[in-house]
Amino acid sequence: xxxxxxxTTDGRAIAFDDPDPYFMEHTVEPGDIDxxxxxxxxxxxxxxxxxxxxxxxxxGYDMEAYRRAGASFVVRRHEIEYFAPAFEGERIVVATWPCxxxxxxxxxRHHIVRVADGATLVKALTRWIYIDTATGRPRRMxxxxxxxxxxxxxx
Numbered sequence: 001x002x003x004x005x006x007x008t009t010d011g012r013a014i015a016f017d018d019p020d021p022y023f024m025e026h027t028v029e030p031g032d033i034d035x036x037x038x039x040x041x042x043x044x045x046x047x048x049x050x051x052x053x054x055x056x057x058x059x060g061y062d063m064e065a066y067r068r069a070g071a072s073f074v075v076r077r078h079e080i081e082y083f084a085p086a087f088e089g090e091r092i093v094v095a096t097w098p099c100x101x102x103x104x105x106x107x108x109r110h111h112i113v114r115v116a117d118g119a120t121l122v123k124a125l126t127r128w129i130y131i132d133t134a135t136g137r138p139r140r141m142x143x144x145x146x147x148x149x150x151x152x153x154x155x
Contacts, residue, residue: 021095022055038085104138
């Protein structure tokens with residue numbers, strides 16, 4: 001979902017780091033919680049991954065499209081900064097957008113926010129590599145793929 005406006009419980013608009021990201025909503029489930037009673041750090045990575053693939057599907061690149069192309073994205077690196085914990089039952093929003101795509105490298109930002117109070121929980125940058133699925137080697141991204149994702153030239 002792009003172009004949506006989220007507000008806190010008291011009606012304040014939630015500001016995201018990009019003016020028009022792709023949004024994925026989620027309510028924190030019992031299985032998201034670790035032994036410390038809050039969302040486990042690996043769960044945030046899972047949410048980021050799910051949001052990235054949902055965005056990819058939304059712009060016309062589902063798994064079948066990647067199979068036809070004989071290429072796909074794989075994660076090379078995550079850089080994650082944790083700001084606040086999330087707890088069971090809380091509604092969160094994962095905002096994501098591609099910020100740079102060139103040759104075979106794509107950079108994607110994530111901004112995860114708790115809806116109730118608008119608190120930023122996580123900010124992250126993921127480096128993806130576009131690979132040839134037959135060889136496992138990097139492959140240059142076609143121009144039409146880059147255009148479909150509309151990357152913002154920021155890092």
